[in-house]
Amino acid sequence: MAKTKFSKETYLMWYEQMLLMRKFEERAGQLYIQQKIRGFCHLYIGQEAIAAGAMSTIKADDNIITAYRDHVHPFIKGVEPKYVMAELYGKFTGVSKGKGGSMHMFSQPHRVFGGHGIVGGQIPLGAGIAFAEKYKGTNNVTLCYMGDGAVRQGALHEAFNMAMLWKLPVVFIIENNNYAMGTSVERTSNVVELYTLGESYDMPAAPVDAMSVEAVHDAMEIAVAHCRDGKGPYLLEMKTYRYRGHSMSDPAKYRTKEEVEEYKSQDPIQRVLTTLLEKKYATEAQIETINDKVNLIVDESVTFSEESPFPDASELYKDVYAQEDYPFIRE
Amino acid sequence: MRTIQFREALREALSEEMRRDPNVFLMGEEVAEYNGAYKVSHGMLDEFGDKRVIDTPIAELGFAGIGVGAAMNGLRPVIEFMTFNFSLVAIDQVINSAAKMLSMSGGQYKIPMVFRGPTASAGQLGAQHSQAFENWYANTPGLKVIVPSNPYDAKGLLKAAIRDDDPVIFMESEQMYGDKGEVPDGEYLLPIGVADVKRKGTHVTIVSFGKIMKACFAAADELAKEGIEAEIVDLRTVRPIDYATVIESVKKTNRLVVVEEAWPLASISTEITYMVQKNAFDYLDAPIRRITTADVPLAYAPTLVEEFMPNAAKIIKVVKEVMYK
Numbered sequence A: 001m002a003k004t005k006f007s008k009e010t011y012l013m014w015y016e017q018m019l020l021m022r023k024f025e026e027r028a029g030q031l032y033i034q035q036k037i038r039g040f041c042h043l044y045i046g047q048e049a050i051a052a053g054a055m056s057t058i059k060a061d062d063n064i065i066t067a068y069r070d071h072v073h074p075f076i077k078g079v080e081p082k083y084v085m086a087e088l089y090g091k092f093t094g095v096s097k098g099k100g101g102s103m104h105m106f107s108q109p110h111r112v113f114g115g116h117g118i119v120g121g122q123i124p125l126g127a128g129i130a131f132a133e134k135y136k137g138t139n140n141v142t143l144c145y146m147g148d149g150a151v152r153q154g155a156l157h158e159a160f161n162m163a164m165l166w167k168l169p170v171v172f173i174i175e176n177n178n179y180a181m182g183t184s185v186e187r188t189s190n191v192v193e194l195y196t197l198g199e200s201y202d203m204p205a206a207p208v209d210a211m212s213v214e215a216v217h218d219a220m221e222i223a224v225a226h227c228r229d230g231k232g233p234y235l236l237e238m239k240t241y242r243y244r245g246h247s248m249s250d251p252a253k254y255r256t257k258e259e260v261e262e263y264k265s266q267d268p269i270q271r272v273l274t275t276l277l278e279k280k281y282a283t284e285a286q287i288e289t290i291n292d293k294v295n296l297i298v299d300e301s302v303t304f305s306e307e308s309p310f311p312d313a314s315e316l317y318k319d320v321y322a323q324e325d326y327p328f329i330r331e
Numbered sequence B: 001m002r003t004i005q006f007r008e009a010l011r012e013a014l015s016e017e018m019r020r021d022p023n024v025f026l027m028g029e030e031v032a033e034y035n036g037a038y039k040v041s042h043g044m045l046d047e048f049g050d051k052r053v054i055d056t057p058i059a060e061l062g063f064a065g066i067g068v069g070a071a072m073n074g075l076r077p078v079i080e081f082m083t084f085n086f087s088l089v090a091i092d093q094v095i096n097s098a099a100k101m102l103s104m105s106g107g108q109y110k111i112p113m114v115f116r117g118p119t120a121s122a123g124q125l126g127a128q129h130s131q132a133f134e135n136w137y138a139n140t141p142g143l144k145v146i147v148p149s150n151p152y153d154a155k156g157l158l159k160a161a162i163r164d165d166d167p168v169i170f171m172e173s174e175q176m177y178g179d180k181g182e183v184p185d186g187e188y189l190l191p192i193g194v195a196d197v198k199r200k201g202t203h204v205t206i207v208s209f210g211k212i213m214k215a216c217f218a219a220a221d222e223l224a225k226e227g228i229e230a231e232i233v234d235l236r237t238v239r240p241i242d243y244a245t246v247i248e249s250v251k252k253t254n255r256l257v258v259v260e261e262a263w264p265l266a267s268i269s270t271e272i273t274y275m276v277q278k279n280a281f282d283y284l285d286a287p288i289r290r291i292t293t294a295d296v297p298l299a300y301a302p303t304l305v306e307e308f309m310p311n312a313a314k315i316i317k318v319v320k321e322v323m324y325k
Helices: A008-033 A048-055 A081-089 A122-136 A154-165 A194-201 A213-228 A257-264 A268-278 A284-307 B006-020 B044-048 B060-072 B084-099 B134-138 B151-163 B210-225 B243-253 B268-283 B302-308 B312-322
Strands: A063-066 A112-115 A142-147 A170-176 A205-209 A234-239 B003-005 B024-028 B053-055 B076-080 B114-118 B144-146 B168-172 B180-182 B196-199 B204-208 B230-234 B237-239 B256-259 B289-291
Touching (some): A008 A048, A048 A213, A048 A268, A063 A122, A081 A284, A122 A142, A122 A154, A122 A170, A122 B060, A154 A194, A170 A194, A194 A205, A194 A234, A205 A213, B006 B024, B006 B180, B114 B151, B134 B144, B134 B237, B144 B151, B151 B180, B204 B210, B204 B243, B210 B312, B256 B268, B289 B312
Parallel strands (some): A063 A112, A142 A170, A170 A234, A205 A234, B024 B076, B114 B168, B204 B230
Antiparallel strands (some): B003 B180, B144 B237
């Protein structure tokens, strides 16, 4: 049933966006191996339905914040991929002027409040962003993403408690890919159904099959409407899977090849592609056109990044303080 | 001029700024219905309502982070820690979020907020309620750290802190809230990062800040009776530090004693000493000396508190030593 209620245009948008995320991250992985991208690098491959399913439920004034697996979240709010790629390169044209890197993608015009590198640290921040919206009397919603590892941090519980106490308009979204780096969810707590963590605070919550973009959309639509109506926060546990290791340096020996293949057989992009073809929403030729378009966007993002300059050394002392003439200690 | 308590000066600063800017709010434990653990916010709930004077659960990490998030999204939070000793469970949000946000976002997200509350010891409170954190926070680029020593400075500097577009750590003392001092009617601001020569003198410079300034004044009064005129420089801000005022004073007196209620290693006194030897080496007639707390956790017994703390007698002794008297 759910699969029939979405339009052809929605499916085409989902396909294109998820493919873009996939191809962007695959290229990022290659560029990392070529040492064009340095530092830590956490890829989103396999989890695309979570980001794509949100795109069809939010508006321009809504806010998003996430952790360090953050390359594609800016796309949700309309950031062009080339500015994210340039950030991965450390170039001055990047979303954070090359000062953030892989884990710190920010875009204030798009209300992207960052990638954050301390596990769970973004959860109170997301509640605070939502606090400001309520304080100002808007009906804007904040999407606050986190991994399954983050739910074991105290910050989550403090933020959940106050978000419920003050009815803050924030959707907490757990991207449960089943591994906190190399530690499975089962090894971190007796409570393995993560959406039930909301129950301690009377927070409405639901589990979601996040290998299905339709299921993500449906759950997000309910949660976002709940927040927009001033009813307080909502918790969604997106049950997903990452095909790659935790970061580029992780060979992922803590799980079996069979497990990875099992999830790949449910691939969210493949599922949308199958729907498009079965329902004759698109021909093979039209799909090829989308594929070419996506590849071109990724190619152009690399070209843009290659041709962009690194920040000048004179940037070192800039953007540390809002005060323009802060007297830094130079020796 | 009228005389008011330190806590009243802080309350005036908060209230005036909240009247001026609807985006300023106060959040913390017991700030609203209880009227403040140390009565700084007494009466503010009545004036501003519970939208802007907000009691929190005991969850410093959570409400510090909520404050930073609110600052990212256009508000100007004042987050009260009942003591900075409790800020340790929130320090991830202060350092990793507030201090670094503008930099790691490439200049996009300012954090115009204040974290305030008492720092350091206040009598026999035991080890976990007695630590000074000025140098901890002063170490971190992105933050500004203010430590006023009297009601006049506290009011002018807190107002400046609330209007500042950078995150400010504003440190008070349980042992100052009842102190009285002259504060003019009406509004004034004091600049962040400017030291104040609180007492003129020619023989020796004493540099200090915050509550322990009181011991410096007591020592200077005693020294004056013996003909030693100490010049007392109140840093007022320990990030940034007004080195120029310190160096200018030392070039005049040729002697420096730094007094600080903090553990000695990597303290503010360490930093002052480095900068003075670098910039005024040829002016020094004696080694730079300092008086810090003892290099141990503060114990409970009164004898051990007395032994631990800087005080006038210790300052007098060291001043005489640098005077070779």
